[in-house]
Amino acid sequence: MTSTPETPLGVVGVVDAVTAQLRGRILSGEIRSGDPLTEAAVSQAFGVARPSAKAAIEQLVASGLLVRTAHRSARVVGIDPETVRDVYRTRTRLESAALRELASTRSVPRAALDANAEILAMPSGPDPATVGPDLRFHTALIDALDSERTGRMYRSVLDEVRLCMAQVQGRRLLDASDIGAQHADILDAVASGEGERAAALLDAHLSSAEERLVEALDAD
Incomplete structure (x- = not known):
């Protein structure tokens, strides 16, 4: 240092x-x-x-x-399978609730669109550079609720989220084009007012990253 x-x-x-x-x-x-x-x-x-x-x-x-x-x-802190599962499931609970609320008014956060545009512009393939815009995408869903307490709750686990995401992309486990496409599907569901579909898509999106990282950690 x-x-x-x-x-x-x-x-x-x-x-x-x-x-x-x-x-x-x-x-x-x-x-x-x-x-x-x-x-x-x-x-x-x-x-x-x-x-x-x-x-x-x-x-x-x-x-x-x-x-x-x-x-x-x-x-x-060590990142082990139990930590990964708890962090990702905490994210899913908070972000799913945010998506349902946003879909009720068909409100698509501009910041989420902009962050995902960065990911979609990246070359296809795994890239650690996706971590920044990926995190901004998910944080934008929470911030769009304009709730100080919900934002504070989400940010209380943000460093652990970032650490897990860095591990996922540091191991080159997820393709940038896949991440961008999944994000776009989630936002399309919000724009259509389909809160449950948006939440289901988010669950599949986060579960994929969770399982790949857990498998990699188990292999280590």
Whole structure:
């Protein structure tokens, strides 16, 4: 990890900056599952005070990317089949409810269309670059409800969702054209007012990613 000097932004700004850098390195695989993150190591690597390093670690523990057990250093959470299934099923519950509500007024989020357009423009084949627009597509469904609490609930598992998605595409398990086509079908159902069909399509879409990742993890 490269050093980043303490800035005049104040403690909160420093903590957020360190948290963002650590989050990016975890999600990219630079910091791997099971790797320990100590306050001393983070403090030295980023040139920040120990309390700032501790606060950044605690933020990542709260978001689910790190886990800390009694008298042990925080470690990057391991992605196992049980975690994958729980994360994907939590997503399905929240996003299915969002789709039914959106379909009741035939409201297709512009942000979801734009995100999926990025995916459809990608060359056919598995590509880790789909993770960003794919996540924006699904988040747009939740944000379109304009509910602060629903959005907060969804974002409480967002880092774990991103970690799972990065694992799926990092292993090149899903084709970009398939993802885009499935997204388009979901939005068509919403536009037609078919909430149950949209929810069923979402379930099939997320279940496919879930099963492929679980199979890959079992094989490992």
